[in-house]
Amino acid sequence: MESTQPVSMQDVARAAGVSPQTVSRVANGSDAVRPGTRRKVEEAMERLGYRPNYAARALKHGRFNDIGVVMFNMTSFGNSHIVDSIAAAADENDYAVTLQQIGTGPERTLEAAINHMKQLPVDGVIVVMEEKLSDFDTFRPPKELPVVILSEDPSNSCPTIDADQYGCSTAVVDYLLSKGHKTVYHIAGPSTSRAAISRVLGWRDSLTQLGLRVPQTYIGDWEADSGYQAGLSLARDPECTAIYAANDQMAYGAMLGLQSAGKRVPQDVSIVGVDDLLVGIVPRLTLTTMRMRFNDIGHEAFNMVKTMCEGGTVPVGVKTVVPCELIERSSVRDIS
Structure with missing residues (x-):
């Protein structure tokens, strides 16, 4: 045997x-x-x-060379790219990555997630926080386990990093207004998403500060079908000449909805999405979008937690903001 x-x-x-x-x-x-x-x-x-024997190695060197990553959703475009970039950065630095999906119900707290990670052989934790958890404002990381949070809101106790969701919206509104459009309609993501909330706020503030009409917000669910339904509805509004969708899936769905209702993009309606996720998926891609630099976010989050794991310090109470990038294609028409 x-x-x-x-x-x-x-x-x-x-x-x-x-x-x-x-x-x-x-x-x-x-x-x-x-x-x-x-x-x-x-x-x-x-x-x-x-x-x-990694446990013995950790006793000798003081580290496992492993970073824990906590996520709500491991399949979304942004999260998958963030995890990929964290894993690439870890590999470059001889670290491994341990993934954990955050729980539901009463266990859906930062404290519960970090307590679970404390039982695993990890040196530090990156939390990709799509929704604001109930203990976000009161959470304090354990002294022995550094924590970095990817969050729209800055934490008072942990280093925080995220894309510039608010600035993404203000840039899109400014861009569409510069093309001669009188206002901008918005297809938002779900109200549970912190990113979606910030994108709505940036869109609304930009129009309000300029004294422009703020149209009704259409609430989607990040999926193309919700964008399609919004496109069908917006096609009936003769004043709608420009749409800002909170992600590319809804933007592409809206394009199809508009076209099904007899509208042309961009001749009749211009549209801009967010993420730049359709490259390699949609042939002859025409959608103008704001590219989220997910790879930069993941790499920087890893560097922050690695610095703390190895005895360095990273500022807390402020958020590291990674700017977005406008990718111009042909879904926007200049009507000025």
Whole structure:
């Protein structure tokens, strides 16, 4: 019967003809091993199926070299790109990533999520917070576990980073008004989303400050079908010449809804989305959009938590804001 006992350093040392101390140096990446000896040890590790004891390594070095990532949703476009960039940054720095999806009901709190992460071999945690949790304002991270929050609202106790959701909206409104449109209609994301709320606020404030009419807001759910229904409704409004949709899926759905109702984009109605997520998905893409720099957000969040894990400090009480980028295609017409 095949043994199920884990392979030890002593087993590798015997197979390679070296001391356990030499095996330990190789396992921990020490430079104090001759190249030929290192190759012998690594070949023995691979042949025997040796796996390093990360708990023992953490006791020796004070770190697991693992970052926990807590998320509400792991499948959305933005979140998947943020996780991908965190994982890429971790790999570049010889860290691993442990993922956790936040719970529901009474356990849907920052404290519960971080308490769960405390039981795992992680050095720090990044929380991707799409919704504002009930204990956000009162949460205090444990001294032994650094926490970075991706949030629209700055935390008083943790470093915070996010895209400039408010500024994204003001930039879109300014852009459409510069093309001669008298006002801008908005298809918003769900009211539970902090990003959607900030985008609505930026859109409304921009129009109000200029003394322009603020049209009725259409509430979507981030999906293309909700944008399609909004497009059908807006096609019946003769004053609607410009639409700002809170993400590209709803924007593309709105384009199809407008076209189904006999409207042309951009000849009759101009439209701008957010995210730049349809590249490679929609052929001959014409949608003008605001690109969210998710890769920059993930990399910077990792750098912030790594700095704290390794004894450095990162300011709290202020939010690091990553600006958006206008990607012009052909869904906007200049009517001035």
